[in-house]
Amino acid sequence: xxxxxxxxxxxxxxxxxxxxxxxxxxxxxxxxxxxxxxxxxxxxxxxxxxxxxxxxxxxxxxxxxxxxxxxxxxxxxxxxxxxxxxxxxxxxxxxxxxxxxxxxxxxxxxxxxxxxxxxxxxxxxxxxxxxxxxxxxxxx
Amino acid sequence: xxxxxxxxxxxxxxxxxxxxxxxxxxxxxxxxxxxxxxxxxxxxxxxxxxxxxxxxxxxxxxxxxxxxxxxxxxxxxxxxxxxxxxxxxxxxxxxxxxxxxxxxxxxxxxxxxxxxxxxxxxxxxxxxxxxxxxxxxxxxxxxxxxxxxxxxxxxxxxxxxxxxxxxxxx
Numbered sequence: 499x500x501x502x503x504x505x506x507x508x509x510x511x512x513x514x515x516x517x518x519x520x521x522x523x524x525x526x527x528x529x530x531x532x533x534x535x536x537x538x539x540x541x542x543x544x545x546x547x548x549x550x551x552x553x554x555x556x557x558x559x560x561x562x563x564x565x566x567x568x569x570x571x572x573x574x575x576x577x578x579x580x581x582x583x584x585x586x587x588x589x590x591x592x593x594x595x596x597x598x599x600x601x602x603x604x605x606x607x608x609x610x611x612x613x614x615x616x617x618x619x620x621x622x623x624x625x626x627x628x629x630x631x632x633x634x635x636x637x638x
Numbered sequence: 639x640x641x642x643x644x645x646x647x648x649x650x651x652x653x654x655x656x657x658x659x660x661x662x663x664x665x666x667x668x669x670x671x672x673x674x675x676x677x678x679x680x681x682x683x684x685x686x687x688x689x690x691x692x693x694x695x696x697x698x699x700x701x702x703x704x705x706x707x708x709x710x711x712x713x714x715x716x717x718x719x720x721x722x723x724x725x726x727x728x729x730x731x732x733x734x735x736x737x738x739x740x741x742x743x744x745x746x747x748x749x750x751x752x753x754x755x756x757x758x759x760x761x762x763x764x765x766x767x768x769x770x771x772x773x774x775x776x777x778x779x780x781x782x783x784x785x786x787x788x789x790x791x792x793x794x795x796x797x798x799x800x801x802x803x804x805x806x807x808x
Contacts, residue, residue: 519704521694521736529748532756532767533736538707576705618760622767623777626756629748630769 507598509589511555513609514562515632516570518578523634530584532622532629537614547621548610551598554585557607563637569605584632594627683732684723690735691719691743698737709741718759718782719743725785731798733757747798755794766790770797 515534517523522534537547552569554562566580591598597613614621695716701709719735722745726733733745738758745757757766759782766787767777780787 519737521734524734524748527748527750529752529754531734531736531744531746532754533738533744533746536738536740538739539709541707574705575702578705618758618763618765619767619777619779622756622758622765623769623775626754626767626769626777627775629756630752630754630772 505600507553507588507600507609508555509587509592511553511588513586513588513591513598513611514552514554514635515549515584515586516552516566516580517582517584517634518570518574518580520581523582523584525582525634525636528634530629530632530634532625534584534632535611535625535628537611537621546612547614548599548612551609551611552605553588553598553600553607553609559638565605565607566637569608573604580637582634582636584628585635586628586632590628590631594624596624684726684728687723687732687735688720691716691723694735694737694743695719703737704739706739708737708739711737711741711743715742715759722759722786727791727795729800730794731800747794749798753797755790755798757790764790768793 515530517530517534519534521531523530535549537549538544540547552562552565554565562583563580566583571577571579588598591611595613595615596611598609599612600609602608614624695711695713697703698708698711701707703710719742731747731749733747736744736746738744740758740760742759744759745755747753747755753768753770755766755768757764759765761782763779763782764784764787765777765779767775768790769775776789776793778787778789780790
């Protein structure tokens with residue numbers, strides 16, 4: 499994927515949310531919980547609600563897990579390992595009425611899910627929708 | 639037409655005629671088993687959930703517990719979670735408890751048809767959403783002091799009951 503292509507999000511693109519917390523999924527039932535997609539409350543430093551994701555279309559599994567190790571675990575304050583990921587298509591995100599905004603920091607494939615509504619129950623609805631659509635992929 | 643089927647007859651529980659050590663030991667085991675069998679069906683999962691909520695409260699007691707900017711899950715939030723567990727109807731499937739970066743513990747139910755219900759007890763209100771199909775969703779909020787909203791209980795009992803009825807003759 500070229501730099502210019504990374505600026506455009508195709509609805510069929512795979513979007514991956516790395517999972518660091520065991521309690522965010524059920525490996526046996528292969529289910530991702532809605533809270534895994536919860537955008538943090540806005541702060542002065544980050545005034546917009548954002549859920550951090552990676553655009554993993556067109557790269558192989560080793561590279562996907564490599565990004566998780568190098569750009570998620572290594573930058574995490576507690577160095578928690580990536581346990582798995584929740585895969586969506588960009589269309590799933592768009593269908594939820596949300597946006598995917600490319601944000602190439604710390605990696606060219608990094609992006610943020612934005613466009614979260616102000617009402618808490620609407621946020622709950624959208625994260626529940628994403629959880630229904632998500633495919634759980636466990637780290638080998 | 640529905641039919642309730644007993645797991646066993648009463649007669650097997652009250653047999654206590656043996657005098658040997660083995661018979662007495664067997665009687666004690668049977669007595670304990672009977673007490674356990676007569677507990678409410680859900681006590682097991684409720685007890686597990688109580689422990690789970692307390693464990694989450696301990697693990698997430700400090701701000702930043704997720705390695706990012708999560709709010710601490712305060713003892714009051716854990717207490718509220720315990721109260722909500724206690725108020726759940728006993729014949730529901732056990733929910734999962736999930737810590738939220740906003741400082742509370744969410745409840746989540748899901749099934750094999752990817753129906754999902756997520757309930758979040760915030761400071762003063764219960765916020766919930768249900769995805770029953772791609773084109774069938776519901777969500778809402780209610781004051782926390784009122785406990786579980788009836789609309790949500792009805793929905794959970796419809797889709798996440800742990801009661802299975804058998805049809806006579808089938």
